[in-house]
Amino acid sequence: MKDLLATTLFGLEEVLAGELESMGAESVRIHNRAVSFGGDRDMMYRANYHLRTALRILMPIRSFPSRNENDIYQGIRDIEWEKFMNSSDLIAVDTVLLSKLYRHSGFISQRVKDGIVDRFRDRTGKRPSVDLKDPDVRINIHLTDRQCSVSLDSSGDSLHKRGYRTEPFLAPLNEVLAAGMILLTGWNPGQAFLNPMCGSGTLSIEAGMIAKGIPGGHYRNGFGFQKWKDYDPLRFNSIRRERYLIENKEFTIIASDISAQAIRATQKNLASAGLLGQIQVRKSAFESWNTDLNDGILIMNPPYGERFDESNLFELYKSIGDSLKHRFKGFQAWVLSGNPEALKHLELRPGKKISLFNGPIQCKYQKYDLYEGSRKNVNKSKTQ
Ligand SMILES: C[S@@+](CC[C@H](N)C(=O)[O-])C[C@H]1O[C@@H](n2cnc3c(N)ncnc32)[C@H](O)[C@@H]1O
16 A cells, blocks of 8 residues: 555545545545545545545655756666666656755756656667647656655546636636535535625535535546556546445525626536536625525635725625624624635634635635624724
């Protein structure tokens, strides 16, 4: 059994570890933006196809001490690359540089490529070429001051590229972030799920996939390992039939947005995820959205302010807080925002605060239990 490494976004390590455990992975250990686990080739296929909160599944092949570029070149050249690939394969090298000894990651990737190419040329007279967009084999280098770790990237394109989004709208959430946000709430599909300000619908689609037990990689065109020398399509086909979630025949997921364009994008994306008609979509301002549901989970990702002047943004958050308080009693609301000042204008007391990143933007993901008396004492908080 080898050690495999699933990379993820900051703040999602624990939900990823939970996903891995529920699919039977052993020796699950949490790291910074990654989770390691024991597994064979089947587990690597399974992780790629079924996980929702992993970005990439890396298969470490060698780690060696290195103090300079020559050590790296030599160490790379010594690896038996012919075990993993053919001389005619197209390769791409991604370097994660955690050392100031080196100029830049592109330079290291170049030396790594040289080591691989020279090994093949010496042995076979032929050499692999580089294709950064659509390689057969993607190699991942993790470099510190003293150690060079080499992995094969079994995912190919990042796993957040689910394959269902055809229509973006404004700033869509990364699918891995959206799935992680849902799993962080502990939502179970027996509860209603509301997604006001849905934009292109990412949260609702990820919720729909969870409710229907559709694996995270179900709609993808393919995975990196399918181009590997040892790819076993029969094993992969049988792993694709495994299910780690119950398929719920009935569930209530409602997405809404004030913008007609957002609603159109959501409908298109739902259609390409095979969920059209199963998730309710409404064009509505959140301020005028009424529900007759008594409880459930509500997740929203309101604007952060890039397209607003500040006073309008604070007004918007104030009115979101009012709506939550008066019209969603009994719900647990979770709000993701990159604007901590604006969050204060909800005038609600958070029960939990989680740090996440939406792309480069540092965000807070805050939970509000909406019951009688959950409103902050506004006067008191102003005098503090
Ligand atoms: C940051 S985007 C949400 C992105 C979304 N999470 C996604 O993955 O595509 C914010 C959304 O809030 C919507 N919005 C802004 N003000 C609104 C309001 N008062 N009522 C309903 N929707 C609103 C915008 O139209 C926009 O689609």
